[in-house]
Structure formats: C-alpha cells, structure tokens
Amino acid sequence: MRISTPQIFSSNIDGYQRGYSSIAKTQQQISSGVRIQTPADDPVGSARLLQLQQQQALLTQYSGNMTTATNSLNQEQSVLDSINTALQRARELTLQAGDGSLTDEDRGALSDELGQVQKQLLTLMNSKDASGNYLFSGSKSTVQPFILNADGTYSYQGDQSSLSLQVSDNLLLSTNDNGWSIFEMASNASRTISSMTNNPNADGTQRVFLSQGNVNNDSTYNASFRAGAPYTLKVLSGTQYQILDSSGNDVTSEANSNGTYDATSTDSNSIVFRGAQFQLDVSLASGDSSSAMNSLVSGYSFSFGVAPDSISTKRSAANTSTAQITSATVSNSTAYTTQFPSSGVQLKFTSATSYDVYALPASPGSTPMSSGTLGATFPQTISVAGVDMSISAAPASGDQFSVTANTQERQNILNTIGQLRNALSTSTANAPQAQLNIRNMVASAVTNIDNGMNQVSVAQSSVGARLNTIDVLSQENQSISLTNTTTQSSIRDTDMAEATSKLVLQQTMLEAAQASFARISQLSLFNKL
Known part of the structure; x- marks a missing residue:
C-alpha cells in the first residue's frame, strides 16, 4: 500500500489533536476537581450522580418543610400554654363562685372577670401564625375558627382536618390542629336533665328540688343510664325516695343511698345513679314547721334523663x-x-x-x-x-x-363559661331555685373546665410528639445528606494522584509522537539516490 506524504502529515496532526485534547481534559479535571465533565466521561457514574442529586434536592426540601413545621408547632405550643393558663384562672374563679356566702354583687364581680377570661380565650383560639393564617381552623386557614353568635353562644367555623407537610419519603406531618378536636370535643358533664312533674303542695310553693345532674362516670352512663331513661323519682317521705325507669321498673337499689335521704339536712343529698350524680334538696318555706316534713315533701315527683340536642x-x-x-x-x-x-x-x-x-x-x-x-x-x-x-x-x-x-355530649369551653356567667348574673335573693342552679352550674363548670384542660393537654402532647419526630427526622436527614454528599464526591471528584500520573503519561506520549514525526518528516527518497 502506498502512503503519500499528505497522509502522513494528516495522520500525525490528528494524533497531535487527540493528544492535546486528552491533556486539556486531564488538566481541566485537575484544575476543577471534577472528574465527570460530560455524561460521556462516565455514563454509569453520571446516571448515579443524577439520582443522588435528586435525592439531595428532596432532602433539602424536607429540611425546609421541617423548619416550617417546627415554627408552626412551636407557635401552637405557645398559644396552648397560654390557653391552659387562662383555663386555670377560669377554674379558680369558678371555685370561688361556689362559695355560698357570696352576695349577688360578689358573684357579679366574678362574672365580669370570667368575661375577661372568656374574651382572652376567644382571642387565643383565633390566633394567627406569621403568615396571617389561623392556627386552629384546620385546612380552612383563612377562615376565623370561632365566632360569637347573636344569642351569646360560640360556634366553630373551621373544618375537622389539618394542614400537612411532607417531611420524609414516607411521612406526612400535621403542622396544626383544628379547633374542633381541641376545643369542641371536651366531654360535657351536663348531659342530663330533670324537671318537676308533680308538686303536691296546695300553695304552689316548691319545697323539693332535683338538680339537672352531672355525668361522673362516662362508661356506666353510656352503658346503663341511657337505656333506662327517662326515669321518675318519687319522694315518698322525708327519708325515702323511689326511682323508676322508663318501663316502670323499680331501680332504686342502684342508687348509692338505696332510696334514703335526709330532708332535714342543711347539705344537699347526693344521688349517684348509673354514672350520673343528682342533688336532692329540700328548702322549706317561711313559716313551715320541720315537724310536718313528711306531709310537705311527700308526693313530689321528678322526671330525669338524657339532655336532648x-x-x-x-x-x-x-x-x-x-x-x-x-x-x-x-x-x-x-x-x-x-x-x-x-x-x-x-x-x-x-x-x-x-x-x-x-x-x-x-x-x-x-x-x-x-x-x-x-x-x-x-x-x-x-x-x-x-x-x-x-x-x-x-x-x-x-x-x-x-x-x-x-349535641349535649360535647361542649365548647367558651359556652361553658358563658352559661356559668349567666347563672352568676341571676339574683338569688329569696330564690332557692336560683341558689341551687348556681351550685349545680358551678359543679358542672368545674368538671367541664377540667375536661377542656385535658383536651388542651392532649393537644400539647401531640404537638410535643410531632416536634420530637421532627428532631429525629432532622438528625436522620442530616446523616443521609452527609452520606449523599460523600457518595457524590467519590463519583464526581477527581483523583488527583491518578490524574497527575495520567497527565505525565499523556505528555510523554505526545512528546514521543512529536519526536518520531520530526524524524519521519525529514526522510526523502532523494537522499537515497
């Protein structure tokens, strides 16, 4: 095969260009510290790098979401702490209101302070985050959660869900709690009701009173009380009463006192029956003689049962x-x-x-x-x-x-305070029923406030658990991120020792090629003639 001089020159120039190109790439890898300049440099490594970069982007997003969730939950925790403090003050005022020696003016002052606590609670329950969104509206974050109705009651306007953020591949974390689950789901002690069905006194003055009652044992109340309601309580004498269920069966033996009470007692007679507690009181009218107690109280009857919605x-x-x-x-x-x-x-x-x-x-x-x-x-x-x-x-x-x-099963804590304030604002002068109503309302309010504080405590525990979860995930996220960065570096970064040796070899090969071409290019057929 004949090789012409132009072919020799062209072939050597191509070799020089490839050599210079290899040296340039190696020098770039050394200077930049990056081994994979294009996917062609390492197709498998490039694909793995892309996967790692996508994972790193997710980890960065998760980290940002965790920061957002932490800020939101910390703010909610702070608001719940303030709500708990306000409820504690409301409980203290409620206990003070139960003092039978208070005058109407004293109870009015307590009612006014309870009103301030009520306003404070409403403000806290309508708290907003740094972005102007309501904390306790669930997913309806632009809707005010609690409003005051025209009749003086309070209603919840949010929904029963929550906002969530993805904080890991497999975990969606709630960043808030809805006001329904915290403030509307507290068990209501006032789930029973009573009414007088017969007053045997000819003068029409009521002398025997049965309170509206409170639930003191949820499981017994749900299992037994509901099934037999409504009940009838008959006062047989100054020492005996009888309870009949809705079918007329005598169930008096299930009451704690087994149908006995003391009409002459200055304290109310507590009747604990099927998970509910009622107070049976006797208040004689002016001029009544205690010696005629049996004739004054016998024949009274009351109906009591489950309070309707x-x-x-x-x-x-x-x-x-x-x-x-x-x-x-x-x-x-x-x-x-x-x-x-x-x-x-x-x-x-x-x-x-x-x-x-x-x-x-x-x-x-x-x-x-x-x-x-x-x-x-x-x-x-x-x-x-x-x-x-x-x-x-x-x-x-x-x-x-x-x-x-x-429903009477649950009650908003704001409505509990509102009902107590209404009772405290009622004059008790020469009104035994009003005095008994206050006593019963205080007992109910204390229980409901305790139940409300328990709901807040449950929410605080849930917030704390989520914050702990974020702490664990944050540490795991940092560990994975560090491993990801190390793995990317091992695939992408230049091995300086290897690259330097490679550069020396490429330079030597190029210099050898240049020297050999210089010798070959000087050859001529005329030198042999």
Whole structure:
C-alpha cells in the first residue's frame, strides 16, 4: 500500500489533536476537581450522580418543610400554654363562685372577670401564625375558627382536618390542629336533665328540688343510664325516695343511698345513679314547721334523663330579605338520629318559594339532599330530617340559612363559661331555685373546665410528639445528606494522584509522537539516490 506524504502529515496532526485534547481534559479535571465533565466521561457514574442529586434536592426540601413545621408547632405550643393558663384562672374563679356566702354583687364581680377570661380565650383560639393564617381552623386557614353568635353562644367555623407537610419519603406531618378536636370535643358533664312533674303542695310553693345532674362516670352512663331513661323519682317521705325507669321498673337499689335521704339536712343529698350524680334538696318555706316534713315533701315527683340536642340557626349576612328562622326543634327523633347530618344543613333559596337543602359543609358542586317549596302565608314550618324550622317571612332568591345541632355530649369551653356567667348574673335573693342552679352550674363548670384542660393537654402532647419526630427526622436527614454528599464526591471528584500520573503519561506520549514525526518528516527518497 502506498502512503503519500499528505497522509502522513494528516495522520500525525490528528494524533497531535487527540493528544492535546486528552491533556486539556486531564488538566481541566485537575484544575476543577471534577472528574465527570460530560455524561460521556462516565455514563454509569453520571446516571448515579443524577439520582443522588435528586435525592439531595428532596432532602433539602424536607429540611425546609421541617423548619416550617417546627415554627408552626412551636407557635401552637405557645398559644396552648397560654390557653391552659387562662383555663386555670377560669377554674379558680369558678371555685370561688361556689362559695355560698357570696352576695349577688360578689358573684357579679366574678362574672365580669370570667368575661375577661372568656374574651382572652376567644382571642387565643383565633390566633394567627406569621403568615396571617389561623392556627386552629384546620385546612380552612383563612377562615376565623370561632365566632360569637347573636344569642351569646360560640360556634366553630373551621373544618375537622389539618394542614400537612411532607417531611420524609414516607411521612406526612400535621403542622396544626383544628379547633374542633381541641376545643369542641371536651366531654360535657351536663348531659342530663330533670324537671318537676308533680308538686303536691296546695300553695304552689316548691319545697323539693332535683338538680339537672352531672355525668361522673362516662362508661356506666353510656352503658346503663341511657337505656333506662327517662326515669321518675318519687319522694315518698322525708327519708325515702323511689326511682323508676322508663318501663316502670323499680331501680332504686342502684342508687348509692338505696332510696334514703335526709330532708332535714342543711347539705344537699347526693344521688349517684348509673354514672350520673343528682342533688336532692329540700328548702322549706317561711313559716313551715320541720315537724310536718313528711306531709310537705311527700308526693313530689321528678322526671330525669338524657339532655336532648339543641338546634341553632344562623342567617347569612348576604341575605337581602328580612326573613329569619325564629325557632328550630326536633320533631321526629328517629328521623333526626338517622338522617340529620352531624355538621348540620344549609338552606339555599333558589326563589322566593323554592329551596334546596345541603349537608354541611357544602361546596359549589354539592348535590342537595332534598328540595321543597313554601306556601303563601307566614310564618310557616320547614321540615328537614326530623327538624322543624319556623321561617318568619318570605325569603329572597339567594338567601341562605345554616341549621346545626348542638349535641349535649360535647361542649365548647367558651359556652361553658358563658352559661356559668349567666347563672352568676341571676339574683338569688329569696330564690332557692336560683341558689341551687348556681351550685349545680358551678359543679358542672368545674368538671367541664377540667375536661377542656385535658383536651388542651392532649393537644400539647401531640404537638410535643410531632416536634420530637421532627428532631429525629432532622438528625436522620442530616446523616443521609452527609452520606449523599460523600457518595457524590467519590463519583464526581477527581483523583488527583491518578490524574497527575495520567497527565505525565499523556505528555510523554505526545512528546514521543512529536519526536518520531520530526524524524519521519525529514526522510526523502532523494537522499537515497
């Protein structure tokens, strides 16, 4: 094969370029400290680096999420601490209010201070974070969680979920708690009710009183009390009473005192029955003789049992008519129990006579659970799932009303304080029933405040547990991040000793190639002639 001089020169130039290119790349690897300049330098290593970089990006995001979650949970913890302090003060004031020697003015002063505590609690329960979002509204962070209703009660407007952040590959951590679970789910001691069904005294003056009662044992109350309600308590004499269940069975033996009491006692007679506690009191009228006790108290009877749910209504502020829902009551307990939504219903009027009923919470795409039309005369009744609502006047198209059930099983702590304040504001002058109501309300309020503080403590424990989880995950995140960085370095970074040796070899090879070409390029056929 013939090799021409141009071929020799071209071949050697290509070799020089490859040699210079190899030396340049090696010098760049040494100067930059990065071995893989392009994926072609190490395809397998490049793919592994990409995976590691993606993992590092996730770890960085998780770290940021953990910082955000920590800040939010620390703020919630601080607010809960303040709420607990306020509840402790409310408890102290409630115990003071139970002092029977207090005057109406004294109780009024306590009521005023309780009002300030109530306002403080409302402010704390409506706390916002640094971003202006409400802490206790669940996932509806822009909606104020607790509002004061026109009737003096308080309602929760948030939802029952929470906001969450991904803090690891497999863990979604809640960064807040909803006000429903903390402040609405405290067990209510006032789940029983009583009423006098017979007063045998001809003058009409009531001398025997049975308190509304308090639940003191949830498990016994749920297992036994409910099944036999309503009960009848009959006062047989100044020392004996009898309790009958709803079927007429004598269940007196299940009471702690087995049907005995002391009508002459200055202290109330406590009746503990099936997980509930009632107070039986005798207050003789002026001029009564204790010697005639049996004739004065015999024949009184009371009905007591489970307190029914109350129904509250709210008119939308955007309504253009003057229509109001003036009352709402349970008319069919079976339909109410099985059909009425736990969060309530919303009435939306599509015209002055037609309306749709939606289960709350309602969204724009919700399907109505029922529909109806109104007559021409007002007021009239609208019936929904066992609840009768009286509407006062003709509504306008677009008017909305929400109707919610206030179960007696749980009670908002703000409402507990509100009910106590109402009792303390009532004059007890020459009013035995008012005095007994205050005593019973104080006992109920103390228990409910304790239950509320327990709910706050549960929330604090949950917040603390999540903060501990973040601490553990943060340490793990740092460890994984360090391992990731080390692994990336081992794949990507230049081995200086190897690269330096390689550079010397490449230089030697290039110099040898240059020397050999210099000799070959000087050869000529004419030198051999």
